[in-house]
Amino acid sequence: xxxxxxxxxxxxxxAEQDPTVKSLKMASLCGALWAEHGVQLVVxxxxxxEILTEGAYASGDLDLCHVNDATLPxxxxxxxxxxxxxxxxxxxxxVAGMFVxxxxxxxxxxxxxxRRVQGPYGEVLVMKVEDLLVERVLxxxxxxxxxxxxxCAKKLAAMILDGSIPVDWNEVRRVANLPDYRNLxxxxxxxxxxxxxxxxxxxxxxx
Numbered sequence: 385x386x387x388x389x390x391x392x393x394x395x396x397x398x399a400e401q402d403p404t405v406k407s408l409k410m411a412s413l414c415g416a417l418w419a420e421h422g423v424q425l426v427v428x429x430x431x432x433x434e435i436l437t438e439g440a441y442a443s444g445d446l447d448l449c450h451v452n453d454a455t456l457p458x459x460x461x462x463x464x465x466x467x468x469x470x471x472x473x474x475x476x477x478x479v480a481g482m483f484v485x486x487x488x489x490x491x492x493x494x495x496x497x498x499r500r501v502q503g504p505y506g507e508v509l510v511m512k513v514e515d516l517l518v519e520r521v522l523x524x525x526x527x528x529x530x531x532x533x534x535x536c537a538k539k540l541a542a543m544i545l546d547g548s549i550p551v552d553w554n555e556v557r558r559v560a561n562l563p564d565y566r567n568l569x570x571x572x573x574x575x576x577x578x579x580x581x582x583x584x585x586x587x588x589x590x591x
Contacts, residue, residue: 385417390467393505397480404439406482407431407446412503413468414448414484421464424451424509426490426498432511433520433540435501436549441539445483449490451509461486491515493559496552514555516540521560521574522567534574541578545587553587 393413400406407427415425427435430443450456458474465486470477477484492498494514501508520537524530544551560568572588579586 385420385467387467390417394468394480396504397482402439403442403444404434407443408435408501408503408508409505410446410480410482410484411435411448411508412505414446414486415503415508416506417467418450418464419506421460423456425449425486426451426509426511428487428490428511429516429519430536433516433536435508435510436499436513436516437539437543440543441536445485447485447487449487451490453489455488456486493518493562493564494552494555495558496555513540513544513549513551514559517544517551517556518560518565518567518571521571522565524574525567525570537574538578541575542582545575545579545582545584556588 397406397409397413400409411427418425425448427447428449429447430441431445431447433441434443462473465473465477468479470479470484472478475485475487490511492512492515494512496512496514498512499510501510517537517540520533520540524534524537543549556571557568559565560571568590572590575588576586
């Protein structure tokens with residue numbers, strides 16, 4: 385990516401006032417830049433939910449993982465993020481007025497594909513909805529009650545239930561039953577509560 389294009393993109397991101405659009409633009413820029421170096425990035429966690437819900441949930445930063453099996457070398461991380469004028473590292477940087485984390489290999493258990501969202505500088509790969517929902521539900525109850533994670537899970541569930549975000553409920557059930565999570569009961573309860581609030585039938589049942 386040419387330095388002039390990077391400079392123009394950073395100016396655009398710095399000037400962006402909508403935090404969700406800002407995150408999407410940054411994810412698009414980082415994704416395009418890292419792809420040139422053979423690394424595919426995925427937006428994860430609350431950042432992924434913010435993009436998928438179009439700002440119904442606000443993350444406040446941008447969390448990225450990669451699909452490479454091995455951990456990325458520290459020097460490589462610093463050099464690539466340095467092209468963006470980033471400050472900090474080796475996993476957390478400040479860029480264009482926002483915080484960006486480039487973490488380790490992505491942890492995904494769902495068999496569905498990653499979501500693809502079009503950004504201004506290239507396509508953005510976003511974590512699978514099935515993984516996101518089960519993960520947020522787990523964080524909302526373990527190791528203790530977490531109201532922020534609960535609110536996040538409920539907002540994601542609401543947009544899934546109203547049809548705004550497609551999901552494979554069989555995969556949600558399968559992932560929640562895996563030894564890594566073992567939280568199907570909590571997932572069923574949360575989805576039912578949100579469905580009741582929306583006057584809908586719950587599509588997630590114990591298995």
